[in-house]
Amino acid sequence: MTPFQFTITAKDGAARRGYVDSAHGRVHTPAFMPVGTAATVKAMTPDALISTGADIILGNTYHLMLRPGAETIAELGGLHRFMGWDRPILTDSGGYQVMSLSKLRKMSENGVSFQSHIDGSAHELTPERSVQIQHMLDATITMCFDECTPYPVEQNTAAESMRLSMRWAERSKSAYRFREGYGLFGIVQGSVFPELRAESCRCLTDIGFDGYAVGGLAVGEGREEMFKTLDATVPHLPEKRPRYLMGVGKPEDIVGAVLRGIDMFDCVLPTRSGRNAQAFTRFGAVNLKNARHKNDSRPLDDQCGCYACRRFSRAYLNHLAKSGEILGAVLLTWHNLHYYQQLMEGLRNAVEAQTLNAYIENVYTAWNSGDMPSV
């Protein structure tokens, strides 16, 4: 069995190119992980997903423990087999969703008890239970159970919340059952306070993890504050472990975070936007519902190799979006995920060639030029 291992193959400034080897295969970094909330990356078959170049996807502990249930997935051979995806899967710990989705939450030192947003049934998540669920799901990468500190927040409250997450990180590590080829990541908290972030990094590296996530960002603080916090956080993380910025983000966010040394990302944006007729392209965002596309026989992007761009016109995508057709959601999700993966590949190649700044400048120039004129 392959050990779980991160290898850095090139650097350009703080940015790194590398790969994570695991029991389920290799993840090229910087990597974008499509979000597969309920054991499906919405509107995508596993084969379509592979065609976009995705190496790894994310699953949601909170959603899966409620439906169909972790025990059910375990009996069925784990999440990979259940959803027909044999490449790596990272599962979040449920800490974020339990705060944003569940009803009648009650938090204590031990964990969170709550009611399911689906059927009102009572559940509990603790560091031990979260890690156990992720084990049952057979997650390639398990995330520590944490509290995602809300924003804005007072420094005292942020400190208490971060320290609770650190105690939970220690309990998560204790509860985690080592398996060759699998990994456990800690999550840095501390909101936008540099000293809290530094403390959190020290605390986690003392415990020791296979990778380090930066949590509690992309929660409303804005891009500038996020980047400042990354600048104050990343230097405190071990050089030789993968770094994962949770829930990020827009293409611009990803580019800025790669420049700051982040290796992994996840976000619902490409999939959710795809279902809302919003496309990410070389030319920036394009709204396919706009009437300017109605008679446009050109592909969304003639340089894009995705199924939607190879086979269909903007006029057709506009028609599907206006008609609320499932195929519209399928094709635009497909395109968006392909675009994100192409961006990651471009970033990886640029780090390797040590041309990252020039690459990013070109990307921005194209974004800023806007969509091509209508016909």
Next chain:
Amino acid sequence: MTPFQFTITAKDGAARRGYVDSAHGRVHTPAFMPVGTAATVKAMTPDALISTGADIILGNTYHLMLRPGAETIAELGGLHRFMGWDRPILTDSGGYQVMSLSKLRKMSENGVSFQSHIDGSAHELTPERSVQIQHMLDATITMCFDECTPYPVEQNTAAESMRLSMRWAERSKSAYRFREGYGLFGIVQGSVFPELRAESCRCLTDIGFDGYAVGGLAVGEGREEMFKTLDATVPHLPEKRPRYLMGVGKPEDIVGAVLRGIDMFDCVLPTRSGRNAQAFTRFGAVNLKNARHKNDSRPLDDQCGCYACRRFSRAYLNHLAKSGEILGAVLLTWHNLHYYQQLMEGLRNAVEAQTLNAYIENVYTAWNSGDMPSV
């Protein structure tokens, strides 16, 4: 260019096996045409559709004239190019949908004026306009504009309605512009009255069409009445032209109609049911939302070669259906269309082998045995 031509290669009783050659390729008959209402067979990519074995699909004049508009599709190179489907397309005439969907209809000898159900805009459909629209769509097979006689109905009213459709059929024929490899079908009306059906058949064969559809059935009359009407209609249709039973149907309806000499079918049932977690299988209908599938690691049908059955478990399909995931609609639509095409292939092979009755008996035995016991 291939001429539009029907060839019968085998017979078993009244049932025929053959093929229709056209400008867009060959259609093996008896054929099932998936319904592509709004320029998409709902939830299917064209490639997925091809993998089910579909030779031909149906498009809806009514829907397409309203959105995106026939002129728009014509400018974009026709319906085939617009939706990325290069095999044959049959378009209905709009006669049925205008009565079932539109608002503020006004019927006259000339045609029907109505308001769009989408935006209330005013439109008119006449035999000439319907045929012109189908020409602009570049339909491989154009249907005459007709009135689908409601059910139940008095014989006098049915006669008047049928005779109006016959006058419209003559005008449709006059308006139709011949193109090599394309065809025009007439539509028999007359409700459940044998003498009216016979009159309608005579009338249409006098005008002369490339194929003959039986309309005004599957509108509430029930299977027995439908089969009786087919028995009173089919013998009056030319032997050497394809016969199309419109809007039919359930697998049992199709089997019974093939036995009675029908060559072509269309129905929303496999696609609509797929979006509602209803699967058609060798074992009969299976509701994937049923809790009995929750822990079932077996495929929906281990003898089915569709993507859903090759790659996923009943437990996963149950999970997707319960969660309302798009992938659930995609996979069950895929399976259902594959099942329908397999059934048609089985019927074609049985006609060729002159073992149709035995084949149908086996199909019924399996249907009646019901779904496999749960694990």
